[in-house]
Every structure is written in structure tokens, then in C-alpha cells.
Amino acid sequence: MLTALLAVSMLLAVGAVGAAAWVLRGRDGAPTASTWVDVRPEVGGKAIDDVLARHAAAVRSKSLDAWLADVDHSDPAFVKRQRQEFENLTKLPFAELSFERTVQSAPKMAAYLPSQLFDRYHAAVRVIAVTVRHRIEGVDSVPVATPWLAVFGYAGGRWVIAGDGAGKAMPTGAEGQPWDAGGPISVVRDDRVVAVLSADAADDGKALLKLAETGLRQVAEVRPSGWDGKVLLTAVTDKQIFDTYFAESQDRVAQVAAIAVPYYGSVAEWSARPAYATTRVVFNPAELTAPKAELQHDLTHELTHAAMGPVTGPYTPRWVVEGFAEYVAYKDGKYDAGGIRAVLGDLSIDTFPADKQFYEEPRNYIGGWLACRMIAEKYGQAKLIAFYEGFMRMSEIESVSREVLGVGRDQLEQQWRDYVAKQRA
Template identity: 90%
Template sequence: MLTTLLVVSMLLAVGGAGAAAWVLRDGGDTPIASTWVDVRPEVGGKAIDDVLTRHAAAVRSKSLDAWMADVDQSDPGFAQRQRQEFENLTKLPLAEFSFERTVQPARKMAAYLPSQLFDRYHAAARVIAVTVRHRIDGVDSVPVATPWLAVFGYADGRWVIAGDGVGKAMPTGAEGQPWDAGEPISVVRNDRVVAVLSAGAADNGKALLQLAETGLRQVAQVRPSGWDGKVLLTAVSNKQIFDTYFAESQDRVARVAAIAVPYYSSVTEWSARPTYATTRVVFNPAELTAPKAELQHDLTHEFTHAAMGPVTGPHTPRWVVEGFAEYVAYKDGKYNAAGIRAVIGDLSIDKFPADKQFYEEPRNYVGGWLACRMIAETFGEAKLIAFYEGFMRMSEIDSVSREVLGVGRDQLEQQWRDYVAKQRK
């Protein structure tokens, strides 16, 4: 083993073609090993595209040998993770599945290269932005795009899949898909829900499906159309799947029971104009043992987000998004005045909470719920839904409120304050 290696990378123009060479030296002037990697887009890119095409075909044909043929076998741990990923993929009811290389700046992608893979491959390693395009049979009406940062290494004259990118700034959903569980999964389903659980949890899955059906019925009473009405639910024991969605706010993980994640026809971080496709629901595994009533509420809340996903945009206030989900979840009337007073406590009810501060105070969920309930009781439930949808066309609360409810923001906030004051008595 050499203790000191100097890697020299350079680009050479040979007859108009591009090539990259890296040379290992032992600290002296004499090179001890070298290799050439053709980086011309029409060569290197095509070779990687071919690997991705074969890799996706292996899933569709359920051929483990074909899947592993393009995987670096020198790292036993990574090879085993790849086998598990393949097994998980083939358990899912995939109606469509493909990998698509998505061109991104090399410098940006290089930031996701794990150090151990650089040490192994040096200049012959690339992080490739890959769009995983898939459709769950019976759930998705259109293909859904999720991101994969694949590390390719050049060895023995060919490109192989050598690992996965790392970093807190990875695109939404990277390493957070059901097949990324890192453990065997089981899949249970009915006509409207596909639930992915840890292997051996099928009995729990049946109970979860029953709760899910109740939740979907509750949502349909308020929002009967405008969405597919079907959901992919992930509830595996590996907490990393859930934590992935909180890379920038790990302090919130313990306070969140589940999350509804909107997905699009292309990866949002890699696309200028993504089109909404669906919403996935991912459970915090720590909450799966919660009381039945609590799980029921959480499912209904998240399914409401899924139902409103097509009409939720960057201008929809957080208090409207979360408040409406609570409004639907509590539509069965299972709450009492004393409980509301206890939860509200000394929460300041003055101005509608700003998005940036909304999640800093958990009781803002209650404030948002009461605001939405007040709008429904004062103006009618149809107006509440129209108010929610109005933010797809307008960005200001005042504008939406005047057009839909006939009152300005100031008057709406006063009605909210008066309504909350009554709940506190």
C-alpha cells in the first residue's frame, strides 16, 4: 500500500477529442500507474446512459444479476445495499420505471462526492444527477419524478455504479424513497392506498389501511374531486427515510408525526417549470405506536395535504395549508371546548402568522384551524375551499379575501380574533 499518492488531473485535446488522464506517483517523478477516461459527452455520457438503461430494465424484468452487473463489487457494504434496494423495488407495484440522466453543472455535483469514493477513484469518479421516473400502479395517474445522486466510477475500462451522493443540500426526496429503506420492506394495499412497511409488519399494515380508508372518506366529504384520491404511504422503521426531509431542520423531526411531500413531473431543483404530479405521505416511525385516534387524525391531516396538493402553491400561507388540514381532520367533531382552551393557552392571536415563523410555534396549527373553521362557519365551506384555491392566482391575503369573502385582511383578522376569544371563554 502506498502512503502518499499525488493525483494529477488534466484535459488533453487529441485529434479534437477530449480525454482525462490521472496519474499516481509515489512522491517522486516516476509515475507508477495511470489510466485514461474518455469524458467526451458523446462517449462518457452515452456509456453512463447505457448503464442507467440496463439498470432500470433489470428492475422491470426483476433480474438481480442484470442489476448487479453494473454495480461496483469492491465494497461489500454498498453491494449489499444495492441488493436490498433491488429487492425493495421489485416488491413495489410499479407500472412504469426508468432512470434518466439529468444534466447539471459538474462543480455543483462534485460537492456531493463522498471522500472515500474520491480516494478510490480519484479523477475517475462522477456524481450524476439521475431522475427516477416511476408510476405506482393503481395510485399514480401520471409518472412521478424523484432524484438520485448516483456516483459512477471508471474501472477496468467501463463505468460502474459505485455509491450515492451525500450532503445536506441534496434535492427533496433523495434517499427518502421506499426502496431506500435499507431493510426488507413489505407492501400492503387496497383500492386506494399502497402502504410500504418494514418486513414482518403486514398485520400492522392491515390496521393502518383501515385507518387510511376512514381518513380518505373524511377528506372526500370536504374535497370529493380535484385529485386522484389515492395515496402511497411509507411507514418503515428506518428513521433515516423520514429524517431525510428535515436535513435543514433536524430540531423539528421529533415534533412531526408525518409529512406530506409534493412531487412533480420533474425534480424541482433541476427543472425550471415542474408540473405537479402527486403527494406522498411519509410517517415518522416513532409515531407508529401512537394511540389509534392519534394515528387516525395524523392520516386524515396528511391526506388532506394530498387532496389539496394540486392547488397548493408558493403563495399559499402556511396557516391556510395547515389550518385547512386540521379543519378536515377535526371535521368529525371529536374535540371539546375545554381542550381548545387548554391548547390555545396564552397564544397571541393578533396577525396571521408569517410562514417563516409558523413552525416555530406548534400552537399555530390550532390558530390556523380556528381561522379556517371560522371562515367555514361564517362564509360557508365552499368559500373556505375557494379561499384556499385563490392563492394559486393571487399572492396577497388581502386580495384573496376581498375577492372570495368580500372582506379585507384586517376585517378577516378581526373576525378571527373575535372567534378565538369566544373559544377561550
């Protein structure tokens, strides 16, 4: 390799022909090599579409050779990861699976290009936005879209998969899917739950399914309709899978036992009006050894988020979302009044916490739970659910509270303060 290479990209058009020429130069400015790549959308795009189609077909036919045929073999570590990803994909019960190129602006995608891949391909490389459209058999009623930032390099006269995009601003779910686990996975299932675990933890699968079924029963007691009651649960020991969802707030990872991730029929960040499809539940691997009661509470909480996913929108306050999930998780009555007082401590109960500050104070979960419990006890559980659903039509607490409960925000907050004061007495 020369110590200094200048990659110059230029687009030539001769009649109906379009090509890009990458000219490599040494220190003295003399050209050392050049690569010509046809970049017309109908040519380059079609070639990449064909690679993606073959990739999906390889999973369906469980052909590792077909999968690796379109992978760059110059990086042994990447090839090893690709082998593992293929093995993981083939263990999942897909009813549908496709990899679809999704048109995005080149500058936007270039921000995700790892520098070492640019250096390796001397600019004959691009990041492609790929929608992984899939449906898990027995769980998903509609196809679910998850993002993949695939790096394609031009080598040997063709486009090959050379790596994955990187960066903190990647779309939700990129590198956070069960098949992205760095080690082998195992899959256990029953009629309503598909659980993905690390292969060396497969023996824990039955216990996890039992907890999930208990949680689903608790959720169904409060929310008997409006959700199909089925879920994909990821509980692998690969910490990176969970951490992906906290790329911009790593300080929160240790505070979160699990996360419910909404997914849509198209990747939300790449679509103007994505339609809700389902919610996946992902466990923090650090919490998988927690006591059974804690795991049960956490799982029921997240399953509640999944159940309310279809009626959770951008205007639903965080204290309602999290408070309602705690309301369902504590519905069995297994909590200690003295423990509530201790946890509340000196938490200020004045106005409902704003969304931006909600997660800065973990005790807001308790405050939100008590607010939801108060509404259920005073107005009835059906009114609590209607209150939650009201934010799909209205954006202000004042409007929703007046329509559903017959009181304004100020009065509702006063009722909440009085209720919390009784819990502290």
C-alpha cells in the same frame, strides 16, 4: 496504497478524440500509475445512460444478477445495500420505471461526492444526477420524478455504480423513497392506497389501510373533486427515510408525526417549471405505535395535504395549508372545548403568523385551524375552499380575502381574534 497521492486531471484533445488522464504520483514526484478515460459526452454519457437503462430493465425482469453486473463489488457494504434496494424495488407495483441521466453542472454535483469514493477512484469518479421516473400502478395517473445522486466510478475499463451522493443540500426525496429503506419492505394495497411497511411489520398493513380509507372518506366529504383520491403511503421503521426530509432542521423531527411530500413530473430542484404530479405521505416511524385516534388524525391531516396538493402554491400561507388540514381532520367533531383552551394557553392571536415563523410555534396549528373553521362557519365551506384556491392566482391575503370573502385582511383578522376569544371564554 501510497501514503501520499497527487491526482492531477487534464483534458487532452487530439483531432476529434477527447480523453482525461489521471496521473498518480508518490512523494518523490515519480508517476506510479495512470488511467485514461474518454470523457466526451457522446461517449461517457452514453455509457452511463446504458448502465441506467440496464438497471431499470433488471428491476422489470427481476434479475438480481443483471442489477449487480453494473455495481462496483470492491465495497461489500455497498453491494449489500444494492441487493436490498433491488429487492425493495421489485416489491413495488411499478407501471413504469426508468432511470434517466439529468444534466447538471459538474461543480454542483461534485459537492455531493463522498471523499472516500474520490480517494478510491483517484478522481476517475463523478456524481450523476439521475431522475427516477416512475408510476405506481393504480395510484399515479402521471409519471412521478424523484432524485437519485448516483456516484459512478471508472474501473476495469468501464463505468460502474460505486455509491450514492451525500450532503444536507440534496434535492427533496433523495434517499427518502420506500426502496431506500435499509431493511426488507412489504407492500399492502387496496383500490386507492398502496402502503409500504417494513417486512417485520407487515401484519399492521391491514389496519393502516383501514385508517387510510377512513381518512380518504373524511377528505372526500370536504373535497369531493379536484383530486383522484389515491396515495402511496410509506410507513417503514427505518428512521433515515423520514429524517431525510429534515436534513437542515433535525430539531423538528420529533415534533412531526408524518409529512406530505409534493412531487412533480421532473425533479423540482433540477427544473425551471416542474408540473405537479402527486403527493406522497411518509410517516415518522416513532409515531407508528401511537394510539389509533392519533394515527387517524395524523393520516387524515396528511391526506388533506395530498388532496390540496394540486392547488397549493408558493403563495399559499402556511396557516392556511396547515389550518385547512386540521379543519378536515377535526371535521368529525371529536375535540374537546376545554382541551382547545388549554392548548391555546397564552398564544398571541394578533396577526396571521408569517410563514418563516409558523413552525417555530406548534400552537400555530391550532390558530390556523380556528381561522379556517371560522371562515367555514361564517362564510360557508365552499368559500373556505375558494379562499384556499385563491392563492394560486393571487399572492396577498388582502387580495384573496376581498375577492372571495368580501372583506380585507384587517377585518378578517379581527373576525379571527373574536372567534378565538369565544373559544377561550
